[in-house]
Amino acid sequence: MDLKRVLAAGLTAAILSTTPALAAGCGNGAPGFPGWLAQFKAEAPRYGLKPRVVESALSGVSYDSKVIRLDRSQHSFKLSFEQFYAKRVNNAMIKRGQQLRQSYAGVFRRIEQRYGVPAPILLSIWGLETNYGGFSGNMPVLRSLATLAYDCRRSRFFTEELVAALMIVQRGDMRPSEMRGAWAGEIGQTQFLATNYVKYAVDFDRDGRRDLIRSSADALASTANYLKAHGWRAGQGWGPGTANHNVLKQWNKATVYQKTIAVMASKIAQ
Incomplete structure (x- = not known):
């Protein structure tokens, strides 16, 4: 493993261990989303994410009410x-x-x-x-994760996932436009959560x-x-x-x- 990968691995571990403290609040419904997103962008660099990466990756990201409906209607495992x-x-x-x-x-x-x-x-x-x-899946991963991170039901969990997804972009594995997956942000042919992608891919x-x-x-x-x-x-x-x-x-x-x-x-x- 070269020095660059060693440093990246250490940075990833730091991000994943501190992300739960990310305090952009949460909300229910579309009106509060723009303010939440602005606060998230301002705070995310504290967790090893470069401002230009965050701004570029989340540019144009909006609240997705479809994701919230899907989150509230899971029945298969019953x-x-x-x-x-x-x-x-x-x-x-x-x-x-x-x-x-x-x-x-x-x-x-x-x-x-x-x-x-x-x-x-x-x-x-x-x-x-x-x-x-x-x-x-064909849903924009960053939009789904931002929506779920903002939503109060599981905000902390999905804030971790959003930060990890941005790390995937930052380390050059994928461009934001390539990151399309399931409604809850799972990525790839075996549907990895972004945190697992960072740790195990x-x-x-x-x-x-x-x-x-x-x-x-x-x-x-x-x-x-x-x-x-x-x-x-x-x-x-x-x-x-x-x-x-x-x-x-x-x-x-x-x-x-x-x-x-x-x-x-x-x-x-x-």
């Missing part, structure tokens, strides 16, 4: 496992995962050698999150950028890096009751999602 699995997985997805396991065999082999995470688990997550990179294809949107290799290796960091045990199973199944709980808190990852991965492995 389904039973059988209902959730039937809604999210089908035989075509399993077959596609098996095909991709062959076509990306070299990438998966190198990833498993480095991180210990096998292809079926990564394929299952990849398929569930974005249909193997087919659709990773890797440049596996060695093109100089950690690009989890356009590089499948970066996205898959970054996912493996995340799982390894959370305790994945190489060479072991992932069914309920195993240490690796507990790691899946760190990927997604919903029990139905964890079980779906495990079951889908086992079918892909056949």
